Amino acid sequence: MEEERYVTTLDDIKADSRRYGPFAYIATTGSDGEPHLAPVAVNWIGDEVAAFVLSNSRKVRNVRQNPRATVHFSVSEGTGWDSCIVWGRARIADTTAERRELWNGMGYDLAAFEPGGPESDNHVFLLIEPVRATVLRTYGMAGRLSWRRT
């Protein structure tokens, strides 16, 4: 169970994260310090992890008062029980101009969830700029890849 460490790049992390499918779990911290987890569909837009979420959701409220967020991609037998975890700083893109710019970047039809289109204030984009990331191979027993913003 010897652990190996590698210095990798954000592009390596992005490529690896795509193995786990579109679903991930975003952890945020509430104003009272309580952790919160939410399953979301995510995609990379540029170098940010993006999710299209309800404007009044708890994760959005949490990020507005504490921008620290962590993303954990889904785990499965199909990917050897590997894990990809991304820690970063989150922001909320909630203007019509921002939604228009990001609307076609998620890889699925957002209109199915928001018929009002990018003009609707019911949804926003939650964007996470990675600060560091780790890929654990088979729970970490088969090694890990690590990246940190310099």
Added chain:
Amino acid sequence: MNLAEIAAFCTGLSPWAHLATVGSDGAPDVVPVHPCWEGDDIWVMIGADSVKARNTRHEPRVALHWQVTETGDGVEIWGRSTLHSDVDTKKRLWTGVFDYDLNTFAPGGPEASPDTIFMRIVVERATVLKAYGMAGMHRWKRSDT
């Protein structure tokens, strides 16, 4: 749904859950865990010096989300954690509580695995989502919290 029914529902989901904790700096952390129920409590085998162990020594509140199935079923749990490293508790948990062989991860067994401890989560509230909520949502809250 009562808590026993929620526990039964969880055991029919993925064996994996995502555990969120918060560090002393307010940063959330999330890792995969393989939780198991014992009555109304959830137990997780963890490393004594893991980030989640360090975090919960500072902030015992945790969130746990069972991995959502292909049909969209999932459970979110909020609870309060305590850490247990005594041999008596480890011996009791080692056989009969977990549905996998703990020796795979801690070959020394309960008496010779000082780096392995257990997190107990007392559930304070829970949300059950069926088919992403489209087939029903059930909320449960402990009455004394």
